[in-house]
Amino acid sequence: MAAAHKVARKGPSVVKEMVYGITAGLAAGFLWKMYHWNIQRRTKEFYDLLERGEISVVVEDE
Template sequence: MAAHVVYKGPSVVKEILIGISLGLVAGGFWKMHHWNNQRRTKEFYDLLEKGEISVVREDE
């Protein structure tokens, strides 16, 4: 005679998979944020090198 389980606790495997998925999504957004900052920095230095912008304030 087998007893039926009334309360089924949380599934460890399911929670691990959900945690991994959320971590990958958050990591992806973080990486995109860093790629965006890297692109903006590269554009800034490219413009600076071309002489189109300057970091020195012009006298008025």
Template structure:
């Protein structure tokens, strides 16, 4: 009276190498985006101070 055998799928554990590669790629992508944002902010700040030194803009409100 043995029951029929049911074929169960073999579950594999997480692949350590695959996890490391995915983590490294995601980390580098996020780091690259953060650096690009940082460089853009630096560029805007430099442009502001260059215009300020040239006298093209002012931070003092003109009285009318």
């Protein structure tokens, strides 16, 4: 008779799952923060141009 090999099935590693979750959360948070930094930069550039008079929000009459 051949020796039967036992396959030990372990459940998910709690620590590994926590590390995966934290890593995914930090990555998503960083991408979200980069998006907001970009919006903030664009808004600041708009108001700087508006203050310097290079652009206007009023349509000029012809």
